[in-house]
Amino acid sequence: MSRPVRIGIQLQPQHAPDYGKIRDAVLRAEDAGADVVFNWDHFYPLYGDQDGAHFECWTMLGAWAEQTERVEIGALVTGGGYRNPDLLADMARTVDHISGGRLILGIGAGWFEKDYEQYGYDFGTAGSRIKLLTEYLPRITGRLDKLNPPPTRRIPLLIGGSGEKKMLRLVAEYADIWHGFGDRDEFARKSAILGEHCGDVQRDPQQIERSTWWHGVDEAAAYVDAGVTLFTVNASGPDYDLTELRDAVAWRDEHTPQQLSGLA
Numbered sequence: 001m002s003r004p005v006r007i008g009i010q011l012q013p014q015h016a017p018d019y020g021k022i023r024d025a026v027l028r029a030e031d032a033g034a035d036v037v038f039n040w041d042h043f044y045p046l047y048g049d050q051d052g053a054h055f056e057c058w059t060m061l062g063a064w065a066e067q068t069e070r071v072e073i074g075a076l077v078t079g080g081g082y083r084n085p086d087l088l089a090d091m092a093r094t095v096d097h098i099s100g101g102r103l104i105l106g107i108g109a110g111w112f113e114k115d116y117e118q119y120g121y122d123f124g125t126a127g128s129r130i131k132l133l134t135e136y137l138p139r140i141t142g143r144l145d146k147l148n149p150p151p152t153r154r155i156p157l158l159i160g161g162s163g164e165k166k167m168l169r170l171v172a173e174y175a176d177i178w179h180g181f182g183d184r185d186e187f188a189r190k191s192a193i194l195g196e197h198c199g200d201v202q203r204d205p206q207q208i209e210r211s212t213w214w215h216g217v218d219e220a221a222a223y224v225d226a227g228v229t230l231f232t233v234n235a236s237g238p239d240y241d242l243t244e245l246r247d248a249v250a251w252r253d254e255h256t257p258q259q260l261s262g263l264a
Contacts, residue, residue: 081129
């Protein structure tokens with residue numbers, strides 16, 4: 001295995017009206033051994049009361065950049081149509097510097113209709129949202145190359161999505177990390193399709209890290225066999241129970257050489 005297994009956690013910024021609960025969860029996640037701490041880029045809760053408490057993604061990442069010392073941070077994932085792409089690149093570069101080079105720029109095409117309607121964005125169709133992302137990705141990467149000062153490193157670009165014809169083609173062209181979905185067999189099938197797209201754009205598919213949700217200790221080895229090296233567990237407010245994170249970290253440490261555990 002060319003990469004160590006890494007464990008992320010998505011701290012969903014919902015149902016926690018006291019931001020201190022989120023701040024505390026970030027500290028606890030880093031102390032528990034997480035490699036990456038993600039939030040998400042939505043404006044309303046996805047589960048439970050959809051008018052419940054919720055906080056914005058990117059301002060939060062700036063705070064996490066100052067608060068943390070070791071973990072990588074990012075959104076799983078940024079809504080592709082919510083921000084001018086040149087501005088998003090500048091935001092990412094700034095958080096990259098604040099964090100000392102620990103930002104992952106996660107992005108997807110967007111899907112949650114309420115976010116769009118309530119904040120005045122055009123929801124359109126799945127096809128129009130992917131088309132917009134296709135237009136935005138070269139603008140993001142191009143702006144990153146122009147900024148002064150430049151990012152501290154080549155900021156890893158994570159793309160979330162599993163559409164076989166269009167999304168996986170964008171992953172092949174632009175992503176350093178692909179976050180995919182489905183059971184082990186479905187993930188492996190789509191990973192193979194990603195490999196075909198990589199061949200079309202003359203890129204080594206091994207350059208793209210495979211990422212998915214944590215499906216539990218009993219399923220983890222099968223996903224690793226399918227190429228996954230980044231697993232992400234979920235925790236929601238207001239309590240942010242990290243039991244599943246600790247289980248995943250323990251599994252990682254048992255199956256990854258100690259000198260590699262916790263490294264990007």
